[in-house]
Amino acid sequence: MAQDEPGSEAPTLDQARRQIEHYGLEVDPQAVLVAVRLMSAGARLGQAAEVHFSRFGLSAGRYRLLADLEDCGGEKSPSRLAASLGVSRATVTGLVDGLEREGLVARRASAEDGRAAVVILTARGAQRLRDMAPEHFERLQAVVGALTVAERGVFLDLLGRVVQGVGALTEE
Amino acid sequence: MAQDEPGSEAPTLDQARRQIEHYGLEVDPQAVLVAVRLMSAGARLGQAAEVHFSRFGLSAGRYRLLADLEDCGGEKSPSRLAASLGVSRATVTGLVDGLEREGLVARRASAEDGRAAVVILTARGAQRLRDMAPEHFERLQAVVGALTVAERGVFLDLLGRVVQGVGALTEE
């Protein structure tokens, strides 16, 4: 699977420089590299997470939904789930469909609002989370294991400021 | 500012702490937060990029394929494209299908190898890249505009070490 490939998706400064020069632009190659590498890193981490989740019969999206449910006491409406997961309501419908098929969550009609529904974490869903937790959190921790505590703080700070920059772009 | 929006899902330290405590694990909440925030940031940047690309009738994947093609002189086999983009060959087939439909690339049979094909960047494809370049690179640069040059260096270093950590996980 092309794992030993040297050029396996680590964008280089040279690539950035070449492209910028090719179009005669006045842009800092390093700045471009930072943005591109961040995307690449995020994608890679996401992919690794996906592999891990699939061992427990879940996906990242489904896991996040379950975890969010548990975090708020075990039940929540699809709309609020969509908001807190940062995905569309349609996506939540799909995720809940899958989770319901496996008996990890259940749907109930809302008592107060005839339009609304409530997604409930089942005992089986909670158990699944418990099963995954140790390995899951250990893996997350291992990812940043190469950084000192101080470096983690710095990283969080820089990450936050970059995300703000992204936000500024999308709000135009 | 970013907090008042219910949809601005920035995972919090409290969430991490609560989950870890709930399962009685011995994990550093901050470490977990770093990993989760990195994924979140990568996804967000990717989403923003997707929006931008869609204005030019492309997607991130298609753009990356075009850019990679140009970067290597305008032609390359699907296999090599898959390797350098870090996706499967099947995905490349799909991307090329779409790009071919719009006349941005063309397929030719390889002269040397009867199994192989060559994907060629057309004049229209090159033009499309030229059209996008200024805005594209300026946006990328703007994303890291909040960081000093020194900070960008630090960020790249930390990012690299985290990615190494991810790699270590996936290779087991």
Added chain:
DNA sequence: ACGTTGTAGTTAGGCAGCTAATTACTGGCG
């Protein structure tokens, strides 16, 4: 020469994300 093994590309089927359109219901307003 011929069969085995490996590689290139495609196809088929699945999941997750999106938008747009649909259906059902709420709630305000004339």
Added chain:
DNA sequence: CGCCAGTAATTAGCTGCCTAACTACAACGT
């Protein structure tokens, strides 16, 4: 009271990514 605008959830259809299976060809080994 009834109509209408807005909201909740779903559905349909697109893209991008994956794996697995398939076809066609290449490169060897005897």
